[in-house]
Amino acid sequence: MRTEKILVVLGGTSTEREVSLRSGAAVAEALQKAGFQVETLDLQPDNLHKIAEIRPDLVFLALHGKGGEDGSVQGVLEWMQIPYTGSGILASAVCIHKILTKKLLRDSGIPTPRFLEIGKEAKADPQKAAEKAIEALGLPLVLKACCQGSSIGTVIVRKKEDAGSALSSLFGYGDAILAEEFLSGKELTVPVLGNDVLETLPVIEITAENEFYDYDSKYTPGKSRHIIPARISQSVRKEAERLAKEAYRACGCRGFARVDIMLDAAEKPFVIEINTIPGMTAQSLFPDAARACGIPFPELVAKIVNFALEK
Ligand SMILES: Nc1ncnc2c1ncn2[C@@H]1O[C@H](COP(=O)(O)OP(=O)(O)O)[C@@H](O)[C@H]1O
Ligand SMILES: [Mg+2]
Incomplete structure (x- = not known):
């Protein structure tokens, strides 16, 4: 007790x-x-x-x-x-902001997909702004409201003519939009635990029935799968784990966080975002990875509490 x-x-x-x-x-x-x-x-x-x-x-x-x-x-x-x-004020504020996070990752030499920032000036002619992003980053193009989660405000644009309306719809979430290069490889996520000494839990591969890991596939049972361990080579796994820890450190995270990674067509890992308070239902990714390596949920939350009391 x-x-x-x-x-x-x-x-x-x-x-x-x-x-x-x-x-x-x-x-x-x-x-x-x-x-x-x-x-x-x-x-x-x-x-x-x-x-x-x-x-x-x-x-x-x-x-x-x-x-x-x-x-x-x-x-x-x-x-x-x-x-x-979990993380303190600064790391939490940085990681909620996908554009700031990517700038910090880029400055730290951590691979993240190429991107552009689209601001409120694009509201005047969203189609033109979106076409400029397509010229720079290609199609498909990923558009994300900068500060949302659970895939709310994430759109994958496949046709040039849809780009303007997709961009307009995201301004409903705020004035900062991230346009990001689409990566066609596997989707991975890496749970990280610790303050100064870091450990990773097993790398998870995510597959979704929908066109990407959207809100519906995240929360409708059966519409996505967590594959543990991920079906990747030992070298990709090592690299994903290394990048996850580096990204966690670069952003100043504490306690626990989950680092989302996409592979490109050549299986090279890129960090897309850091979740400083990842989903923690019994079916969520973080607890699932813990269970897969023999850490039951009560033990996981106790570890997170201990890290918080240590700082
Ligand atoms: N660059 C990308 N290329 C391909 N798919 C992506 C890319 N970025 C995000 N996605 C898809 O969109 C989902 C949500 O993006 P993410 O940046 O993780 O935001 P969220 O905070 O909503 O989880 C990812 O889980 C992935 O399926
Ligand atoms: Mg994510």
């Missing part, structure tokens, strides 16, 4: 609220099984005071997306001097 009182913060107000409710419920159950005293809080703008009332020894953040995975709640908890799981 552990004596720490842990508050699992879940829900919130982002587009990934539903996923977060499920992650948080699964984490709370696993923490209880690991022997902690556990409470949960669906964080809303009007109930922040509850955290002060509950006075937990540690907050386990199970929020995804804006207002939770982006450094904002981390800032509140720092200010309240309450320890919390």
